[in-house]
Amino acid sequence: MRTPRKAAALLAACALALALAGCSGSGGKDSEDTGKNEDGGGGKTVTTKRLKIAMVTHSGEGDTFWDIVQSGAEQAASKDNVEFLYAANKEGKEQAQHIESYIDKKVDGIVVTLAKPEAVAAAVKKAVAAGIPVVTINSGGEHSKATGALSHIGQEESVAGEAVGEELNKRGKKKALCVIHEQGNVSLEARCAGVKKTFEGTVENLNIEGTNMPASTSSIEAKLESGKDIDTVVTLGAPFAAATVKAKTGAGSDAEVNTFDLNAEVVKQLKAKEIGFAVDQQPYLQGYLAVDELWLYATNGNVLGGGRPVLTGPAVVTGKDVPALEKYTARGTR
Structure with missing residues (x-):
């Protein structure tokens, strides 16, 4: 894997080492909210006071x-003697309502995404004012500090986009279609802007209805049919890479499909050369470190990152990286 910023990987590795140093084994009981049971096997949970930590995502x-994010969070929760609660909604207003409900429940910490900061920031500030520590993950990192959050864990989206633009230049591409699957998501917009900043060709954005996969596939197919000069499509989430591969076939297009994010299906597509490359931001690590940080803060006053974002990516993954990754994607942790 080629990491555009070695410091990002080093910082994430150091953060993980710090988190693991303060605890033992795994086991314990998961929250009924998730309906899942993650057991890393062996050992016992820590003997610290049982905490309740909630996560709200978009x-x-x-x-x-x-x-994958939840899997990491649940593993850390099991190890740290934490009851893990989870809620999600693609609309910022509903996200804010979930945060408010967790404030009312007096949870010991909240993990939240800032994809739509204008709708969520006030609720995050309210949690902090109520004495509930908050860690932001994945999106809206540039807004994290202003909300009073302890830290932000994720990748710098603009930097990730720039890495994609540079990779497309190496591949000799000339016209890219950047597919945004959630309008108003600041992180997705930053990714496409980053691609445009470094890509020497032209970039056109396409907004699709990400929660309706058949409609999304049709929109991409129609765009490829009308834009025969498009030689690469960049999707901003793993599920949309598969949709684009299907749309490409339907449109009779030769465009190379590339994507942000990694999962088992993307690894299969890399292996089959249906996808050129993927950008991995290690979502398992985002969930794991967020819960671990809140536990460390509650039990030892630790804060990861020293006031700076804890970077979990980006890393450009190609077919040659598949042998080292597929055993992890098969079990749902990468």
Whole structure:
């Protein structure tokens, strides 16, 4: 894997080492909110006071990326003797309502995404004012500090987009279609802007209805049919890479499909050369470190990152990286 910023990987690795140093084994009981049971096997949970930590994300229905984030969060919760609660909604207003409900429940910490900061920031500030520590993950990192959050864990979206633009230049591409599957999501817009900043060709954005996969596929297919000069499509989430591969066939297009994010299906598509490359931001690590940080803060006053974002990506993944990754994607942790 080629990491555009070695410091990002080093910082994430150091953060994980710090988190793991303060605890033992795994086990414990998961929250009934998730309906899942993650057991890393062996050992016992920590003996610290049982905490209740909630996560609120902007996940749309059926987005496998957030399954991986939750998997990491649940593993850390099991190890840290934490009851883990989860809620999601693609609309910022509903996200804010979920945060408010967790404030009322007096949880010990909240993990939240800032995809739509204008709708969510006030609720985050309210949580902080109520004495509930908050860690932001994945999106809206540039807005995290202003909300009073302890830190932000994720990738710098503009930097990730710039890495994609540079990779497209290496591949000799001339016209890119950047597919935005959630309008108003500041992180997705930053990715496409980053691509446009470094790509020497032209970039056109296409907004699709991400929660309606058949409609999304049709929109991409129609665009490829009318734009025969499009030689690459960049999707901003793993599920939309598969939709684009299907749309490309329907449109009779030769465009190379590339994507942000990684899952088992994307790894299969990389192996089959249906996708050129993917950008991995390690969602499992985002969920794991967020819960672990809140536990560390509650039990030892630790804050990761020293006031700066804890970067979990980006890393450009190609077919040659598949042998090292597929055992992890098969079990749903990458």
